[in-house]
Amino acid sequence: MVERIHYSTREQREKWIQEADYNLFNLRSDQVFIDLLTDSGTGAMSEQQWAALMAGDESYAGSSSFHKLQGTVADIFGLQFLLPVHQGRAAENALFSVLVKPGDIIPANSHFDTTRAHIEYRKAAAVDCPEDVALNTLVDEPLKGNINLSVLRKILEEHHEKVPFILLTLTCNVTGGQPISMENITAVKQIATDYGKPLVIDSARFAENAWFIQQREHGFRQRSIHEITRQIFLMADAMLMSAKKDGLVNIGGFMATRHQDWFDAATEHVILFEGFRTYGGLAGRDLNALAEGLTEVVCAEYLGSRIGQTQRFGQILIDAGIPIQRPVGGHAVLVNAGSFLPAVPQEEYVAQTLALELYVEAGVRGVEIGTLLNGRDPSTGRERFAEVEFLRFAIPRRVYSNEQMEYVARALINLYFGCPGIVHCGRKANLETFYCAFESQRAEVG
Template sequence: MKKYQAEPYKIKAVETITMTTQKEREEYIKKAGYNTFLLESSQVYIDLLTDSGTTAMSDKQWACMMLGDEAYAGSINFMHLQETVREYYGFKHIVPTHQGRGAENLLSSICIKPGDYVPGNMYFTTTRAHQELNGATFRDIIIDEAHNAQLDVPFKGNIDLKKLQALIDEVGPERIPYVCLAVTVNLAGGQPVSMANMRAVKELCSKYGIKVMYDATRCVENAFFIQEQEEGYANTPVRAILKEMMSYADGCTMSGKKDCLVNIGGFLCMNDDELYQKATELVVLYEGMPSYGGLAGRDMEAMAQGIKESVNDAYISHRIAQCRYLGDKLIEAGVPVVRPIGGHAVFLDARAFLPHIAQEEFPAQMLAAQLYIESGVRSMERGIISSGRNKDTGEHNRPKLELVRLTIPRRVYTYAHLDVVAEACIELYKHRNNIKGLKMVYEPKVLRFFTARFEPLS
């Protein structure tokens, strides 16, 4: 029997959650257009929709909330956050934003010109949307193994250097403003990138004067996998691994709502002085002064504390253990999931779970809806709907991975909660042949997965 690390914390405050009846849930999901994003929080028993902003903050972070310097300019809390980012991430400049997509907007607006290409190790929804809205074409350069859900190999988030070189040869380095390197890769199943691959990407890009910008949202989780799986790092603290990772980048976007352990906030980092000057000019228009960027002082102070807590080895090893606990229970029961288990979630393989439902009938969306009806557990689709439409042809983008993400919030749920989730997935899998597809009845033009609505096929 496998052993899993106990929680490296004790519970000081609790929030009551209530289980609804299946009949009630059937009505709730119908009213929500079979879109779990449109459910009300009060209608959900265990909420695995996202790990973004759903963290339980520590006692020290809550104490930091009382230290807010709400000055409009030059906040003491900004100075502390800047000092902390420089110490733990190593970048020279930081521009706070209200959350990660604010940082993505700044980076895309500053760096991209129409006709550019932005290569990356698999798209992320908001990231690609900002890139495309500013005139770029995204090009996926992740290794082929990442598109095979059942292939159990380490570092499936790695960039394929041959694909990157081929793009450089095809369009020229002057049309590639930066490489967007995600650590870890969300839509591949939370898969990490090796230190060797980061180093090699930086070396190749430096030859052509191309910047490397990380999506650092879950960088601490990535550092843990390096410590565990990459030769030479077993005895290196996660904090030191993180610092080395960042040394191979020219900057990063960060959603502090994940690995910085806060409920709101993010930032854009860079080493380039000219890029920083442009960012400070633009952030005033979209976010706020460069010393707060849409955040209260107290939120910046809590984020600085969260950065320090996030690199605690006991914390991050338990974080990964919770994901593996749920994943292992599903694998043992024969439920198809993305392998290996990643850092922030367990991903149900909806293609293998519901092979009788065609991709254009949205199997992952329906699987998420049925899981909610079965158990009150809220998850989310990560497949054809999240992938959106081709901006030139208007056709559906058709990713090879059609997934349902069971995202585990940080320091929120216990192993007993995960038992409930596992049992619901297993029970649903037994009756999978009874599940039908969906049709889309409302589709927004951008980021449709947030607000699209569906009806079951008869």
């Protein structure tokens, strides 16, 4: 599918962002030139997926599309009980309706916002246990998404009876798509077994994580993505999946497990809130496109090109001296806005300030991952200041060209070298030349 991209002038953008109350989420998509707000559901489907979509079976119960997806999930992950749902947070809601009760504690390397919200909604606590280096943007550790094993052990030691399961998020979204090593996952499984706890995997970017293991962890170079994925999920009791990421579809998700009792209990919830257990709020054609997407995503060539684009974009920024989270992750590049704009105080939402400046400069939309996102403490009304104020650029799958990503990098570099209050030496790129290059490629975005 080919989509138009939309040009605008600085004057237009200044007006639009003011009308949007300086909230990038309030902009219309045609007011954005390059949209890096999220990689969730924003990718382009392949011709095989569009073909699969046409062949969807729309039967209410037991459609062949469901059975196809079930076979694919069993093949890739080895989990036989499948509940499709409309997206990742619905899978969280279904599984947590079975597993989480008030007073529980769920330790994880990190919880995505919706995962945390679904846990807290049930009056339980979501406790992040990242490695110490996770938010140190300067430490270039190859597998920086690991859970801190000693913190995990301490929680289990002190609150054993309150922990219903251990959660691992692959890759770690909040730190920029940092992968977890097989060694860490295996150690977590051992701890889980020692304490008799199940392991649940938030699998939104499982394939990107498997690719990093293949490329960066000793002993996995000769193993296929499929084999690595199987090895990971052999250790899982259940998986939560937002298929809008590594399912390569625009909508969809699922929960899969090896436990029939969890499946039966979650099915009751899904029937109430999503739909019958063989479609879960999705059309048969969506299930078909997802089954095809899952088979495409475990391809090393695809992953090499997808993650290669993110790495290339990040490297341009690193070479220019822009402060970003190191190493570059799988789906996103995180700019350390506090270091980028040291003169802007944290109370003035430094990453949001940078996001707005970049939009006005170049029509690029990123997203603040910092104090604004954290929200205020509901009991005190005080700010919850972020440890690092990040501006995130999440890259949609199979959408933008490297040249378009270079445009984004050049725009950021322009800001870095042109911002008052920052003394940097360097040159400003002429963004107009990039606009001109795009004139001849108007239909680049898919």
